[in-house]
Structure formats: structure tokens, C-alpha cells
Amino acid sequence: MTEKDIQEITELLSSHKRIAITTHQFPDGDAMGSSLALYHYLKLRGHSASVVVPTYYPDFLHWMPGDEEVTNYMTHQHKALDLLEQAEILFCLDYDQPGRTKGLADAVENFEGSKILIDHHPNPGEFADYTLSVIEASSTAELIYEFILMLNDEALIDANIATCVYSGILTDTGSFSYGSTTYRAHYVAGEMIKAGADNLTIQNEIFNSNSEDRVRLMGYALSDRLTILTEFNTGYISLSIEDLARFNFQNGDTEGLVNYILSIKGISFAVLMLERDKSVKCSFRSIGQFPSNEVAREHFNGGGHTNASGGEHSGSLAEAEKLFRSVLPQYKKQLGR
Numbered sequence: 001m002t003e004k005d006i007q008e009i010t011e012l013l014s015s016h017k018r019i020a021i022t023t024h025q026f027p028d029g030d031a032m033g034s035s036l037a038l039y040h041y042l043k044l045r046g047h048s049a050s051v052v053v054p055t056y057y058p059d060f061l062h063w064m065p066g067d068e069e070v071t072n073y074m075t076h077q078h079k080a081l082d083l084l085e086q087a088e089i090l091f092c093l094d095y096d097q098p099g100r101t102k103g104l105a106d107a108v109e110n111f112e113g114s115k116i117l118i119d120h121h122p123n124p125g126e127f128a129d130y131t132l133s134v135i136e137a138s139s140t141a142e143l144i145y146e147f148i149l150m151l152n153d154e155a156l157i158d159a160n161i162a163t164c165v166y167s168g169i170l171t172d173t174g175s176f177s178y179g180s181t182t183y184r185a186h187y188v189a190g191e192m193i194k195a196g197a198d199n200l201t202i203q204n205e206i207f208n209s210n211s212e213d214r215v216r217l218m219g220y221a222l223s224d225r226l227t228i229l230t231e232f233n234t235g236y237i238s239l240s241i242e243d244l245a246r247f248n249f250q251n252g253d254t255e256g257l258v259n260y261i262l263s264i265k266g267i268s269f270a271v272l273m274l275e276r277d278k279s280v281k282c283s284f285r286s287i288g289q290f291p292s293n294e295v296a297r298e299h300f301n302g303g304g305h306t307n308a309s310g311g312e313h314s315g316s317l318a319e320a321e322k323l324f325r326s327v328l329p330q331y332k333k334q335l336g337r
């Protein structure tokens, strides 16, 4: 983002605007944290702002301040599209392509006002008028903080903004454990605590609010459905529709499960495969340099970050497992550590 961009955005925001904030489908902690942080900031600036999400998001993210104001396209299609239609400014947070917003994609693509993209994914698309893209940033939430700084509004950061930014950083760094956990991530998190984020409460809301079913599903997945491929320093968990039904699976229940595989000494690549109706959703995680996003992109119609990415396979669970095992040999050298 250039000096000129910042001047133009400052100008844009100097008078009252109707603003829509969008994020990617199946929003995670960073998607919701960055969206709601920006929402609170824009409200403080006197704008009419609204957060519009393409799909539902997990229960453990519904406590954030401002959550009751979020419009979900899946349940309120008309309202969601109206909000985008009526907006003069559209923020695109935590996604690199309009397609990531699923049902909102056309509205995002054809939006006629000013589009501002703030994101940390590699290779962001050139679909916005202004782009703040920092691949090294821990999270989009961290970039919302930088954005507020660029607009010289640090003094406006209150407990609501701080809570949402902190939550985004906490979740997108896997509790400050991924490779993206920089000095800046810790610094901004510290600043957020100073500004009123209650880090212990946030920790509790996000990590200590499991249902019994969820914990039992995790236990079952790790004891019965985990395969370790020592030769490739790789592990994967695959869960069928029946497995999920047995534990009354709710969206978000398998969040973080894939990280347990990485916690095994020597494992540097891990995958969670979840059977859907006619496809298998895959979450890839890696430690160090191994490009999980390359595997996601080249074999599973997906993409993402080096250490955290996702994809999908059209077919059965058994086929997805077979495909995954069949592509590992070509990465054998990179998987050695």
C-alpha cells in the first residue's frame, strides 16, 4: 500500500460512508477477528459498517463483541446481498480471490464502489482498488492493527477492537506456535492486551468451550483413525460421515485436530480428511519449510500458506487417502528432516 493509497483512503473515510466488510467462507478466528475489529473501528469513526460472511462459522467464535451484528449469507441471502449493493466501500479481509467468498463472489467481483483488500495469503489477486498484502504477517487481524496505525488512529483502539485483533492473532498463529509467529505478532498482541483485550478470557472462550462430543471425537480420531507414515514423516487422520455422525459433529469440532498429529516427534506434515457428501475436505499442516500449500494446490484443488493450507477431493474418502499416499513419494526428499 503506497503513501498515495493511504492518502486516498484517508480522504474516502473522511466523510460518512456505508461500508461492507467481507471475509472468506467458513470463517476462522482470523477472518472473524479481523472483520469485527475493523467493524468496531469504522463504527467509532462514525460510518455505517456491516460484516457479511458467506457461511456459518464455529460456535467458539460466536462470543466476540459485535457478533450479533454479523449477517450470514447462508441464512440471510437477501440482506447480505443488499448490504453489499448499498455499500460505497467494500473491505475484503483474509482472502486472496473473490471466489473464496462462495455465494458472495459475484457481488464482490462486480462491486462498483471502492474495494480495499487486506490479506496475508501468498499471491493475492488484483481485484481491489487498494491492497494491503503482507505475506509475512501472522494474520489479517495483525494487519488491521497496522491499517489503523497507517490512518493515524491508534488512539481509537478500544477493548472491542483489541479483543478481536488479539483473537485473530491467537488463532492464526496456533497460540503463537506457527512459523508466522514473529516479533511483530507478539508485539501487537501485547499492545492489544494493553488496550484492553483480556487474554485469559479470550483463551477460555476459544479453547475451553468444547462440548463433550467434540472431545470424544478428538479422542476417537487420534486413537482409531490416525495413520502414521514414518517413511515420509507424515501423518493423517481420516473421518467418514459415519464417524462424524456418531459424535454429533458440529462445524468447527475438528478445528485444531490436525495439529495434534504435528505434535508427534519427527512428524513434519499432517493432514485431516473429512468426508462430505460427495467430496473430501482436506486440511494440511506442516512444520518448517515443507510447502503444504503446494500439495494442496497441485493435488487437492486448494491452496493457502506454507504451513497451513486446505483443499478438496471429489470422490470417496478411500480415494482421497489413496491419492494422498500416492503423491507423497515425490515429496520424500523435502519431507526428510
Ligand SMILES: [Mn+2]
Pocket: 030, 031, 094, 120, 138, 139, 140, 172
Ligand atoms: Mn488469516
